[in-house]
Amino acid sequence: MSGVRVLVGTRKGAFILTSDAGRKKWEVSGPHFAGWEIYHINGSPVDPDRIYASQSSGWFGQLIQRSDNGGKTWNPVGNKFEYEGPTGTHQWFDGSQHPWEFKRIWQLVASPNDPDLLYAGAEDAALFRSADGGQSWQELAGLRNAKGHLWQPGAGGMCLHTILLDPANPQRIFIAISAAGAFRTDDGGQTWLPINHGLHSPYELPDPSAEVGHCVHNLAMHPARPDVLFMQKHWDVMRSDDAGYMWREVSGDLPSDFGFPIAVHAHEPETIYVVPIKSDSEHFPPDGKLRVYRSRSGGNEWQALTNGLPQSNCYVNILRSALAVDHLDSCGVYFGTTGGQVYASPDSGDHWAPIVHDLPAVLSVEVQTLP
Amino acid sequence: MIRVLLPTHLQRLANVGREVQIEVDGPVTQRAILDALEARYPALRGTIRDQLTYKRRDFIRFFACGEDFSLADPDAPLPETIATGAERFMIVGAMAGG
Numbered sequence: 001m002s003g004v005r006v007l008v009g010t011r012k013g014a015f016i017l018t019s020d021a022g023r024k025k026w027e028v029s030g031p032h033f034a035g036w037e038i039y040h041i042n043g044s045p046v047d048p049d050r051i052y053a054s055q056s057s058g059w060f061g062q063l064i065q066r067s068d069n070g071g072k073t074w075n076p077v078g079n080k081f082e083y084e085g086p087t088g089t090h091q092w093f094d095g096s097q098h099p100w101e102f103k104r105i106w107q108l109v110a111s112p113n114d115p116d117l118l119y120a121g122a123e124d125a126a127l128f129r130s131a132d133g134g135q136s137w138q139e140l141a142g143l144r145n146a147k148g149h150l151w152q153p154g155a156g157g158m159c160l161h162t163i164l165l166d167p168a169n170p171q172r173i174f175i176a177i178s179a180a181g182a183f184r185t186d187d188g189g190q191t192w193l194p195i196n197h198g199l200h201s202p203y204e205l206p207d208p209s210a211e212v213g214h215c216v217h218n219l220a221m222h223p224a225r226p227d228v229l230f231m232q233k234h235w236d237v238m239r240s241d242d243a244g245y246m247w248r249e250v251s252g253d254l255p256s257d258f259g260f261p262i263a264v265h266a267h268e269p270e271t272i273y274v275v276p277i278k279s280d281s282e283h284f285p286p287d288g289k290l291r292v293y294r295s296r297s298g299g300n301e302w303q304a305l306t307n308g309l310p311q312s313n314c315y316v317n318i319l320r321s322a323l324a325v326d327h328l329d330s331c332g333v334y335f336g337t338t339g340g341q342v343y344a345s346p347d348s349g350d351h352w353a354p355i356v357h358d359l360p361a362v363l364s365v366e367v368q369t370l371p
Numbered sequence: 372m373i374r375v376l377l378p379t380h381l382q383r384l385a386n387v388g389r390e391v392q393i394e395v396d397g398p399v400t401q402r403a404i405l406d407a408l409e410a411r412y413p414a415l416r417g418t419i420r421d422q423l424t425y426k427r428r429d430f431i432r433f434f435a436c437g438e439d440f441s442l443a444d445p446d447a448p449l450p451e452t453i454a455t456g457a458e459r460f461m462i463v464g465a466m467a468g469g
Contacts, residue, residue: 035380059430059464060380060418076384076414080422 009038012360077134084141091152121160140189154178195244250299261323308352321364336362
């Protein structure tokens, strides 16, 4: 393993941070797509030179960019995201019904086997699939049949923000939507099952255990154990050991179980990371201390990781797609903040240092482990 | 020959300068100009108007001859001075600051 490439999406462009395996000296390139919102920039697991970026703007709409040379040059590919058939309506903030409207792509995830096969998670919530490297897109519209009329936007919009592909079973995909919940397909996206049993949302839903409507913020999975899922919900950190049939809370001794991202260590499937945020109305770390929490027991028992992170007067947020790990022997952990810092730990979270301090607000962080 | 002015972000996207020149067959209308522009610079598809409904994006404006044509019928003929290239058809990102 020779190094890592950290792909950072921000409110005002994309940045690519590159280092050798030491992860101490970094080369920064960017801004790419200066001035545009980059909700997600993500690489192909089988071809590190292939990178996709979701580029959007309130003025000019949605573009998808593709690089075939590791981010040196880019070309726009297909940006025609057409909902399949009549979409019907979903719940609006006031309880009325509202038609589906495409706004942007929140997440791009390429197949673990094929760099031309990728999925895009949209707002308003939908999953699109491309089999030609992003040139054309087809919606997997069966998802809306999973009680789509009961979904409603979270504060960030009704976005499909998380896509997990089961590396052992190409027919199985997990996704999460705010505020609808988590869903799973076992037939490549034709039919979908809400997988929200065990979630409890007493302050967000009139029926706290409703089948859909939960504000799931992020899901994570270790590729060696695709039946074990971890979830950061609006409130509560959750775990499922049966591919989402049932969830149980593993918030344990966290100082707050509100947060956005969750991630799994590259080599230890029971080691997970969250970044506690004070509350749904105060989106910053408790006590102004930026602390990543690590559990080595798959939840419940958590350890604060603070070495190298600001422990006073820190009031940034860490968004749902802004935490990632690399696959080097000593697992690196990375996260970006709304204050424009990207922090890296080359030793599973024991020690941290900023790679950059002053980027635009960070929307997403992904890491490619380079051969 | 129609002269079209593009905002900075669309210049970068299409890899062109501030002004592009395009040919339009038949009556010179908003729709004809945008059809020709997108045909020549496919990267601009979806950035000025919706690809499915052809509705102008909310924060895009069309100015020409000192007038705002944003709300005009996209199939209405534009002034002759645009058709001759004497005046430029300006595609503008609307003010949306705060």
